[in-house]
Amino acid sequence: PLRLAVLASGRGSNLQAILDAIASRRLHAEVTGVFSDRAAAPALQRARDAGIPAGSLSPRAFDTRAAFDHALFAAVDASAPDLIVCAGYMRLLDAATLAPRIGRVINIHPSLLPAFKGLHTHRQALAAGAAEHGASLHFVTAELDGGPVIAQVRVPVDADDDEARLAARVLAREHPLLIATLRLFADRRIALREDGVHVDGRALTAPLQL
């Protein structure tokens, strides 16, 4: 099975989607550990309920981002993952910590990247009058929400959408997007190379549409 370390800061519905897909044998993987920057993150309890090691480190206990990430990734590495999944992990990663791991860290982001990077993406999409919104699964690089996109799901914006409604519709589509992408990793069909994302040995010319 594909060994997954999951980084999560909050609710953990994407983590739960992974756990449910593994339990129902839709994903041939195991979660080696769940790691958080918030001791109160509900994601940690979801992990413990599934019998998975879970822990948190407080960024306030470290002088620098580099020192925090060094400690965090020492714990992540100790669980020996094949792939590190940022599933609602809301902190930037230190570039030097990330560098040797590029190609092994992915993130799910609630927008059609490169549109609407950063926070409050649903609010950003509504403010921009976007007709279409969605979510993206991408390799993490040092550039915020700027790494190569693997796959996306598109969600039409309704005239009467508000932030909460739109967020809920996108979230419902994020979970299958995440599982479908993780299946590509579990089947060893995907890799990040110098010229971009390769699926089945071919460079993607555009993100997969799931």
Ligand code: GAR
């Ligand atoms: C998800 O919508 C995820 O795409 C987003 O946070 C939410 C976490 O939900 N991630 C980001 O905004 C990353 N910058 P969850 O905790 O229920 O999985």
